[in-house]
Amino acid sequence: MKKRYSRVLSGLCAIAVLGGIWTSALHAQATEVKEKPRLYTYFANWQVPRARWGEMEKAAAADQKLLDQAVAAGTLVSYGDDSNLVHQPEGPTHDNWWQAMSMAGVLDALESVSKSGPPAVLASATKHSDAIYVSRFYNWHAGTYKGAYTHVSYYKLKADAPEEAVESISKSFIVPLMEKLLADGAIVEYEVDEEAIHTESPDGFWVEYLSPTSAGVDKVNAALGATMKANPMAGPALGSMVDFTVHRDYLTHSNVVYK
Numbered sequence: 001m002k003k004r005y006s007r008v009l010s011g012l013c014a015i016a017v018l019g020g021i022w023t024s025a026l027h028a029q030a031t032e033v034k035e036k037p038r039l040y041t042y043f044a045n046w047q048v049p050r051a052r053w054g055e056m057e058k059a060a061a062a063d064q065k066l067l068d069q070a071v072a073a074g075t076l077v078s079y080g081d082d083s084n085l086v087h088q089p090e091g092p093t094h095d096n097w098w099q100a101m102s103m104a105g106v107l108d109a110l111e112s113v114s115k116s117g118p119p120a121v122l123a124s125a126t127k128h129s130d131a132i133y134v135s136r137f138y139n140w141h142a143g144t145y146k147g148a149y150t151h152v153s154y155y156k157l158k159a160d161a162p163e164e165a166v167e168s169i170s171k172s173f174i175v176p177l178m179e180k181l182l183a184d185g186a187i188v189e190y191e192v193d194e195e196a197i198h199t200e201s202p203d204g205f206w207v208e209y210l211s212p213t214s215a216g217v218d219k220v221n222a223a224l225g226a227t228m229k230a231n232p233m234a235g236p237a238l239g240s241m242v243d244f245t246v247h248r249d250y251l252t253h254s255n256v257v258y259k
Contacts, residue, residue: 033171035136040196041099042106045092047127056083056094059119060255066112067098071259075105080256082150106132131199137170138191139182145256149211152250157203161241166194166205174207177227186219187211189258210256
């Protein structure tokens, strides 16, 4: 019982500190940050031989008409494809994805794409994996973005983090910071994702943003650094809930359509 109370107290202290960051450094938004309707993402990773990388852009174009139709019909709200910029020996080289406001939406799109037949280049993939994510905290500017930059950070909660840790971190820290960057034009989309179908640790979550230019990545880093410098308790507050030893970053070149 004592351990349980200690866990709750530790979580509340961290949340209180992050709340102070929100109100003092980011001046708070006029309205309280609230979670949004669930946004689902189907994500397919591919590891393709370097000699065939040029064919992946043609492969993405092959599905564009079908995905545009799904967006026009309201089945999907966005879709895109990415090429990895920071490669790892066993990691993916490319990915493609789409988003809907329901699990049915992403699954119906998957069925339609599967029936159309996969592009030949995908048969050369040496590795492939899928994931389905869900987000309650996100926003975007509608439009088509070619050659943009997607930055994704993976984090894992500590075993003793409060159950509402992702929600609290999102409301008190991530959303206010990202909304300011969105308003400034440094980014055009962001989201906080968790797995809807768990293939990794249930304690994991991802913070993703899309910048239309490479300069936007610098602006995000500068804004994050300024916020942490202005609030020296931010690091310890986050560190009390997040295991940073397994933190990983991903950076891709992206072609995206947002409704």
